[in-house]
Amino acid sequence: MSNFSVGFRPVGQVHVLDLKGELDAHTASELEAAIQKCQADEHYQIVVNGANLQYISSAGLGVFMAYIEELRERGGDIKIAALQPKVYNVFDLLGFPMLFDIVDTEEEALSRFETNGQRIL
Amino acid sequence: MTRSVYTKSFPSSTRHLEEVRRFVEMCCQEARLSADTVEQFKLAVDEACTNVIKHAYKGDGGRSIDVAVIFEPDRCIIRIRDEGQRFRPSEYRSPDLMESVRQRRAGGFGVQIMRRLMDQVEYRTKGRINEVCLTKFLGGDNGCNGNRSR
Numbered sequence: 724m725s726n727f728s729v730g731f732r733p734v735g736q737v738h739v740l741d742l743k744g745e746l747d748a749h750t751a752s753e754l755e756a757a758i759q760k761c762q763a764d765e766h767y768q769i770v771v772n773g774a775n776l777q778y779i780s781s782a783g784l785g786v787f788m789a790y791i792e793e794l795r796e797r798g799g800d801i802k803i804a805a806l807q808p809k810v811y812n813v814f815d816l817l818g819f820p821m822l823f824d825i826v827d828t829e830e831e832a833l834s835r836f837e838t839n840g841q842r843i844l
Numbered sequence: 845m846t847r848s849v850y851t852k853s854f855p856s857s858t859r860h861l862e863e864v865r866r867f868v869e870m871c872c873q874e875a876r877l878s879a880d881t882v883e884q885f886k887l888a889v890d891e892a893c894t895n896v897i898k899h900a901y902k903g904d905g906g907r908s909i910d911v912a913v914i915f916e917p918d919r920c921i922i923r924i925r926d927e928g929q930r931f932r933p934s935e936y937r938s939p940d941l942m943e944s945v946r947q948r949r950a951g952g953f954g955v956q957i958m959r960r961l962m963d964q965v966e967y968r969t970k971g972r973i974n975e976v977c978l979t980k981f982l983g984g985d986n987g988c989n990g991n992r993s994r
Contacts, residue, residue, distance in 0.1 A: 747858070748898070782894060784950075793948065844934075
């Protein structure tokens, strides 16, 4: 049984994905499936809530890399919120804050969608 | 001061990556390495093992990955061994994040992560056996209060 799960939670037009557990090469496909489901349902505004995300490797980061452009082209985005410091450090290691909207709280991420609804970059 | 070595073999499947991380975590915590250092080793070893699974063994889950956690007075070395296809570091080109995003391409960042987290990353091949050694020098922020359990 995998030590990772993705919860779906709609908040208005935004879909919040609650990540729980450890995101590695074995579990990354579950995150990918979740994002693909959002796309299939034409939900392109996604907030990833990482409050319960305990670990991420480059395989997990790769899922974000693979889908962000497509979502932004459709007027959406992936905003990443509430990362634990040890997990944020891994995003930071590869320079993610330069290209991705990473914020402290889910509320801030949601408000950024309300503000412009467009991609930041 | 004594040298301590902990070894364990794992099947070459990504479903065992969590187990690998737990093993590394247990060894490093027993040696009282700092929380940051433990996380760095967990990630670097995960990346190394993932590369073995994907590239050395081409996804064959029936092979073996041998992990050794070696504590010496001034350093911790984690050695990962496989008997698959050899990795040639000279042929590795570190990908660019922006370019990868533009091309919607994931992957290729494992070696970069290892090199950024570790003080040394060394690749060797001896006969059929490939190994990567991930080293952090202890002391200062890496400490290790200087006490090891064994």
